[in-house]
Amino acid sequence: MLKDYTESNTFKKLRDTSGRVPLIRQPVFLIASCVALVLYGSMLFWASGEGLVIRIALSVFVALLVTWTGIIITDERRGERLKTSMVFLVLAVLVLLFLEFHVTNSEEIIELFFNITVIKKAWPYLVLGFKTTISLAFMAALVSTVIGLTLAIFRSFDNKVLNFFIIAYVDFFRAIPIIVLLMLIYYGLPFLNIRLSAFASGVLGLGLNSGAYVSEIFRAGFLSVSKGQLEASRALGMTPWQTMQKVALPQAFKAVIPPLVGNYVASAKDTALCSSISIIELLKAGTAQQSLNANPSPLIFVTVLYLILFVPLTRLCGYIEKRMKKTQRQITV
Amino acid sequence: MATSYSSDALQRFSRKHIPLLYYIRKPIFLLISLALIIVYACFLPNPQETSAFFFYLNLSVLIAVLVCWCVIILADWEKPEYVKMLVAFFLLSMLALLFYRFSGADWARLIHFFFNFPIMKGSWHVLFRGLSTTVILSICSFFSCVFVGLLIAIVRSFKYHSVNLLITMYVDIFRSIPVIVLMVVLFFVFPFLGMYLNSYLTTFTALTLSYGAYTAETFRAGLETVSSGQVEAARSLGLSRWQTLRKITIPQAVPIVIPVLTGNMIAMMKDTAIASIVATPELLKSARELYTAKTSPTPLICAAIIFLAVLLPLVRLVNHMERRVNKSGPHY
Amino acid sequence: MDPIIRVESLHKSFRDLHVLRGVSIEVNRSEVVSFIGRSGSGKSTLLRCINRLEEPTSGEIWIDGVNIHEPYIDINKVRAEIGMVFQSFNLFPHMTAIDNIMLAPVCVRKISRQEAKERGLSLLEKVGLAEKANEYPEKLSGGQRQRVAIARALAMQPRIMFFDEPTSALDPEMVGEVLDVMAQMASEGMTMLIVSHEMGFIREAADRVLFLDEGKILEEGTPDDIFNRPQFPVTRDFLGKVL
Ligand SMILES: Nc1ncnc2c1ncn2[C@@H]1O[C@H](COP(=O)(O)OP(=O)(O)OP(=O)(O)O)[C@@H](O)[C@H]1O
């Protein structure tokens, strides 16, 4: 009975007083409703067409399906594997329904969205775009690290004048949308006779923006080492350099790395914004090829590429964060 | 003071050699080096006369030396405060001066192109119409993504593995796709599926999907700050799952979540600017149209100013809230 | 014999707050000196000035006959001879107890890790924590943390020990274990400067008590003198409150 968390109290009471499983949890009911649902569903597939009646029938079916899945899932006594396969089955049914009723020309779907020949044709451009994206991301990370570290170091001097300007910088770039910044740099600066290439504008915009965040991250890292510990190590006769190396940095490192990696990943995602200032990076390559071939496959492919690139990176961030949290040994006193 | 140095103590305590920093920090040395730096700055080669490489080499050496000089003073606690203030001012003004002198910008054109008042006057009302679109869009998307995020976080906290698998997939996918890609796909690809979303709906959907994922993570982190021990304690007192959530978890999670949520709101408002890509007539789009119509970057500047006017207060607010949360310490 | 610590008209101010207003002390070898006084009277500041965790505004400090403000003095070498124990332990949270203890001997004294480890273990044994060597500070109780902190200071084989309210962050039942360690050190002939509100302990262990008030040494004498025959009403008042 220890694992009985998932049932709400009312159900528990029901069961305790009647000594029975409630109706909707009984296998007979579940199987019966399942059969009914299957029948209903197959009828729907046969009767595919237009019209309000079909629409309503469809919505009712979806609602029933979701409720039924909900009942299964919230039942504590069913196995996890059953539930998981159930969820995916229902998902598959929903996708099928969607294709059946919402897509006008479903037979052409492969031709349209996963057209190998188009992708093959677009491939060299996409690779070029991918390379540009990667180099943009790296350059932006480099610039932002330099800016952020410098600002954080100057911030640590606790000088009012400098702090005012640094805070102004940080707030300014936290408040202004990157895309506006990019446009200002790319379209505005030439009027002042400052001519930057599109790539340089992109790096500058992303770097300036992400530098603001990086400086905050480093500052938090510096602050994460308590003053008492620095004093303790000085009192032990360690030189500032030794204190830095053995006491401050290992701890600051742990505080800094997870958000820093997260920030780099975010800034790498922001490279997609550079498509708006005519840098041929991955997204721009995708859209250009889409309009060239009048076929969305390149864009789909680009989306998949973004997923392949960033899902692992996002996961990595989460993993690092979790790990660091686990090893971070915080004592407040 | 007549001191009887015990010679062995002297030996034990004395340095092998006095560190360079001791001499460097003497005022006389600092003054001389300051004079040298200024002389160097005055005689910096002109970019027109020397090779670009040589010029930039000189410039970066100058900046590096300047920064080092300032750091030496700023990092020294024994220097009085007003000296540090002066040094800070000096550093900033030197940097500004160098930028003014050597950035190659044509400053005479600054006012004419960037703050052209006649053009400004003509563009405000267009821009404000754009702003209202931006604000309405972001508020709508914000509420819907909070709804989505809260729903997901609560469902996830019940720990149904199968559902959590789906949720994790959703969150991972939409946190990984840049918003702009999402918008482009929704706007340019979905019509091939026979689904036509107009530009407003595209923006709304993209922002909701993407920020729904972020918000879900925010709420989850908020719910997770409440230790499992507390949840167990509440459960052992006989509170139900819902009661625990309502009475124990949420009240503690809210103060942690609010600043992050406001941060999300800011990020989202910034991302509405991306909607200009899919032809939503919001602030940036209006500014760009004016920019092309009048061939002047002034409207872009105005748009930036409007964005700042709206978002800077929010940023300050988030700063303030974060500081307060940090000050009140961990919640237990 | 010349004093091991001599402080000459020490002044210290933070911005416009004048905390120490001309303190002069002499401490002899193997003497246990205790500072008492109201909160904010500058006791911690005094100790911190003596090993230059704070820079004094004016005044001079000699340790073992050497003026520690001379440029040819390596303050780290001076500090290595002065162990300091803080009110808030200040253990390094990312290191185990034994690593905390070994750090400074290895880095500053440059002894081998092996030797440092042996020394550390024997010290942990001395403070009664031999079995906790590989625990991280977060897993230790307050009293245990403070004893590790003392062991960390002792591992440098200091000739002087400073204690800044070592027991005031501890629960009452843990105070005893820390005081025992301190009493043992006193009996071994360590020079100790103690800021503490444990009057019973001071009466037992201290050779001399100094009463600080508003940044000055108001009164000074044996524990017996100060506790039983205080000269000034302020002292009497303070003692009345804490005893
Ligand atoms: N770093 C600092 N900056 C500014 N003021 C300080 C600083 N350190 C201490 N002070 C001030 O100096 C005064 C004396 O502080 P100190 O810590 O020496 O007192 P104390 O006698 O140790 O008190 P307690 O018994 O509470 O520890 C206090 O008023 C304190 O506010």
Ligand SMILES: [Mg+2]
């Ligand atoms: Mg104190």
